Amino acid sequence: MASQPKRMGDPISLVCPTPADLESTAQLEELLREAGLYESPEESAVRAEVLRDLQGIVDRWVKQLAFQHGYQDAMVEEATALLLPFGSYRLGVHGRGSDIDALVVGPSYADRDHDFFVVLAAALAAETESVTDLQPVPGAHVPVMKMRLRGVQVDLVYASVNLAVVPRDLDLSDRSVLRGLDHVTARCLGGVRVADEILRLVPDAAAFRTALRCVKHWAKARGVYSNVSGFLGGVAWAILVARVCQLYPNAAPSMLVPRFFKVLSQWRWPAPVMLCGIEHDDEIGLPVWDGRRNPRDRTHLMPVITPAYPCMNSTYNVSQATQRIIKEQIQAGHVACQEIAGGGGGRGWSALFQPFPFFSAHKSYLQVDATVAGGEDELREWKGWVESRLRNLVAMVEWDTSGELLCHQNPQAYDAKPHGLQCTSSFFVGLSKPQQQQPPQPQAQKPQFDLRATADAFLQDVYTYRFWRPGLEVAVMHVRRKDLPTYVTQRIRSPNNHGQRKRSFDESSSSSSTSSGDDGSEKRPGGRAKLHPT
Template sequence: MGSPGLNNRNNGQQLGVTEPISFGGPTEFDVIKSSELEKFLADAGLYESQEEAVSREEVLGRLDQIVKKWIKAVSRAKGFNEQLVQEANAKIFTFGSYRLGVHGPGADIDTLCVGPRHATREEDFFIELHKMLVEMPEVTELHPVPDAHVPVMKFKFDGVSIDLLYAKLSLWVIPEDLDISQDMVLQNVDEQTVRSLNGCRVTDQILRLVPNIQSFRTSLRCMRFWAKRRGVYSNVAGFLGGINWALLVARICQLYPNALPSMLVSRFFRVYTQWRWPNPVMLCPIEEGSLGLPVWDPRKYPRDRLHTMPIITPAYPCMNSSYNVSSSTLRVMTEEFQRGNEICEVMEQNKADWNTLFEPYPFFEVYKNYLQIDITAENGDDLRKWKGWVESRLRQLTLKIERHTFGMLQCHPHPNDFSDKSRPFHCCYFMGLQRKQGIAANEGKQFDIRATVEEFKHSVGMYTLWKPGMEIHVSHIRRKSIPLFVFPGGVRASRPAKVIGEGRMIMKLKSDSADKSCESTAGAVDAVDDKKRKLDDDTNQRNRKCMSSITSASGKVSEMSGNRSLPIIGPSAPTTTTSCSITGSGMNVDAPEGARLEGFEANSHCDSSNSVCVTQIPSHNGGEAEGSVGCSPPIRSFSSGAGLSCSKEAEKLAIEKISGPALAHQDFSEELDELEDEFSSMDKTKHFGGGTKGSTVESSTRKAGVAGNEVGPTKSSLQSGNLEELEPAELSAPFVNTLPASTSVTQRKPLIRLSLNSLAKATSKSS
């Protein structure tokens, strides 16, 4: 367990805001499992070839020469004398997965162009440099996004995907040995430059704050692959993106500085299964800095108190990198952490392999009800722009549904899009829908989300670059009606006979792995000699024990039927609207008045009604920290079987202390008050016939002034107290956004004072 005086590559300085949980080195078992993990990742095709690596380096070198040529041309055009023109310089930096060394074949390269103060972003970067790139035959798919939260120019250079950002420093000349990790580069720069520089500064800081870079890289590569297989890798959908996963893995490396990747992966799930969100994950203390830039501080900024899963960047100005996470997506991720933890415990008994951990998540088998969002455009270029815009707004649909149903209807967005090849310039997205666990499915009680869907369409329709043909269609479909094009090869897979445990923690029982996992999770490490049992009794009894132990967290085994011959409902015409209302027994979609679909019930078992959470606000100066409340689903405690060792109990206690105390969270509706601000700040709206589009564009903050039909606030059945049958509404019908009055956020006093030093001491004592 932790002890003072960590001696690592950072000159003996402690890495992290607390001491490590364990200094233990690898065992022979860890060496073997780490070797197996690296082979598994290599066999999965996650490493690029040497030829591709050389090609990327050549592209970056040529790109650096292009920007140097560009800045000289800009300087000459602005009237600088020839000496200053020759001294003018711009420089290329990399960040993200490429800089971290965890990129795979075909991955894009996140790059940053740093230029001097006289080279502007709006004219020189997005116009002059754009013109240069357009004229180059090796540059293809050039797509500038100047209105994005972080302005970017996307293109392919000799087949290598590039995302190019621009940072305009306050220097007249950019030195070739510029160190952008120094805070002074942020002096007198605009907000877009701060954001653009943040990617490089955070990436470099992560590499400085991990004790073993190679173990960090292998573990991060593993977790990125796991997150993609389990459907929780997508920042835009409300899950976590590359930088978020890097920060989470880096924190585990700090807590177990001498561990190999196999142990780091296991401890990743063990720690974050117990983590008490919304306590923040930090790699270093938050510092105010000397430039007066705002940093993440829930005590000062009310919006920071609403973040459900804070993961704080380590470079000044420290920010929450995971502000997109909602209560629904956090619920999904915590259940996946729980599943990963249980499988890793089985693997520690050497009774499962890495394939079990990386089983793809069966998204289209878990829920009974889905929303399907279809979008179309006139051509490929329009579809790419439209698709980016819609993607950037999908998270708002999740938030709106949560808000308007008071958190009783939960959404699970699929992070990927799908395309029906039989339809030109088309793609669609899916969301799983379920009633919150613990909410009684009273017959006749309904969740009417038709107005919510219209509101979502209204926000999407504010795309300022909307063109005719850009259309959107939202429809409710049942599991049996999922279109075939979402399945690999267009073939619906056979459904498992039994689905074990929570709705999201689904494990198929295989005859060989069932016996192994049940022995581990039941904690039966002694007293049973399997060889003395009869074969038939052995099989039956252990299968029963396995099912009981795996499902102990939720206490329920869901029976599912086998193969059926089911009708398939394809996407409807994009110009028509589907209105949705979910009842206690079904979900009405363009149904005749009074008609209902049967069989809507929860498939997941996460009850957040009694969750207890806290935001532990770190001290910026090493002093005491004050607590503030947030909103989060409950985190299940670390599972302990009959054979759990004392060392594991001590580790559990240390994790609980590091993850912070638990306090009551604020009301659910307050989490979504940001929607009020978003719509109240809009100044321009485009009226359209059912179309919407997107990229991460700030132009979405313009408000619509639509003359004519205005729709007042719609009362749900929960608000009015009785059930109203509403007639189907056309998706293309005019809709003027009117949101219900937001619940005011009451002023709260700090609920707890807790110093990080006390956490470290408590952790040390627990050993």
């Protein structure tokens, strides 16, 4: 097995917790329990059953494939696949209702495109009593099969290794398992390898887990937990917390959390955050993130580098807009921790987790509606695609207005009440202007921003969806705070729920319905929007 990379640098402080720090940690843990961030023994038992059931299904699937490939009976009997959870479950920070991310490691003769996404998908679909909401997503950056098994959301990825038989004790930390694999397969194996390496590199796993639960709870409350939206996902937050744990190896969680915000509020981005040194392996030859060697890597704004070979940037989706918001929220967290330490407000740790007031922070918004004609299953698929393109809309708005409009994307989706099989889910992007050092312009000279062309370009991008079909629609409109739809205001418990949303479309040139071309082929819809922010 290859030598393990060493931790980065020396710690900042070796100070141990005082009795007051331990008491504060107990208060923090109690708050996290009250927030539902620890699952009950009954829920743990259900998850264990889900993993056992899934292991049985994939074992039967591999034996079926071995038989179909003509292997002898002894080989068929020996055929198995590994099922390994990763993500929050493997790190030990999952809570009530958390998803299970799991990796299936199969033999060399079981491929992803057909055997996993067709044959295994059919086997799962046949489990009608336990499997629901089955949704293969083969075109994702990490191809995934989503489902609910016994009511638990499971995201399943697949990696085929260069072995005819996958042993139950296969050591994925040995990088030789990566030899001869393509980039996508290496990424699929990375979830397990990265989680294990993070736990190996932190000085105190228990303190790390509590601090990470706290930071994830904070990030979700402040609207900066979403890799697909260009914020930070679970892996990135875990690496950031782990780095602070390395810098303060003897600290209790109540000490680590304030230091987390202090360290990151002062971090000199784009200097990368790393838990260990970057290693290259010319024999295996997989691409590795390395800003010293790769000019493209130096363009990343907030690099947070995974610790297992081949190391990658877990924050490649971060844009100038989301970086600005992340930095603002980290600074706000730093201020909140200072006030908590000083006894201000009298609310203790709960002051850190106050939700960001997104719908009172801006006067106007872009509302992006993803609509389907075929029910909730179809909506789940379509809105996932629309959500993945929203960061492009944010970038285009800021670019097309030369930074005169700033965008703040809300990673939450808001579902309208279905009308029969027609379902709509809405996303919102808050709009604001940069703080001006000069006096404001007179009312008559306020600039107006016509974003019809920008919205057009976004819609064209969305309608490049590989699996688009009639009935999948998207619309963009400008809506002011007082005109937010009632299904949003009711969810955020706002008293302003009487207004009707106002469309700012140029109706003569906009459409979100499907039309037929002269040749009988179906054209994908388009639309325009016009924005006049105050």
